[in-house]
Amino acid sequence: MSFLLNFCQWLQDTSIGTQIRESTLVFPVLEGAHLLGLALMMAPVMMYDLRLVGVLWRTDPVSKVKWQFLPITFAGFFLMVSTGVLLFWSEPIKCFNSLYFRIKVIFLIIAGLNALVFHSTIDRTTPQWDTMLPTPARARIAGICSLVTWTMVIFAGRYTAYNL
């Protein structure tokens, strides 16, 4: 962990980190954009997940739902990552020491792995079950896993800011 801590210390002392941390305007604006970007990214993610589970857009092919929402997800994800990196950059030591930030990172990794496994396995066979209801168990599991892990990411993210 000491390598990570050294890296965080170095990052904390860079001029960009210091400038964001000490600015009265940049930090709140970044945090606000990070929060509102959440709706932009999560709404299309939820739509696709709920289709995989078989709750929303039931009468539409899975592949259609996917490509209607995926571009918006990417836009939201880009906004979240860019504001998130800058927020982290401004207080890396605080994040390093925060239990909730560590939980957030773990759930981010799980969410990423879930997406990776889903898209490289069952998602490749979508044409075979595009309009099938109920959807295959593995697709439902991936959808539920995504909904749960992203909810946990939001929970842990909000709790990181409380200094509990």
Next chain:
Amino acid sequence: MSFSAIFPWTFPFFKWCDGTWLCNAIKATTWVFPLTETVHILALVVLLGSILLLDFRLLGIGIRYWTPSRISKELETYVKWALVLILLTGWILFMAEPLKAYDNMAFLPKMVFLVAAIVYHYTIFRRYSSIDKPAIPMMGRFAALFSLFLWFGIGVAGRAIGFV
């Protein structure tokens, strides 16, 4: 632009809220406020996210496979329950510190945006979100922009409550 500066006659109401058992009960715990605020944000993701998708459709940014009417119908229940949840958690957050809200410069604007957004969403905006054909008239785009303005206004003012 706080209640204390513009509507000082509302003070007895805020003072009354401050003395209720609910207020005292929330103040007596440390875990109710963060938990409520996190649920408030989860509801924001569903509510703002759903409306954002509808606005995008009206503006012609993606999701062209469905008409606005179809998207509204699919998301109606989610919007309604997310609104109930966000109002309920918002009320609890308010009851945690009513006198702070009375003096806060961002709280009054947030309430103005909130009332305007809800009224607008269920009246004028309905005319455009219920369009059942692919082509969107110019007024539909303006309606979507105004919807974005009102809902984001709540978000920005809400985020500002913690900073001003």
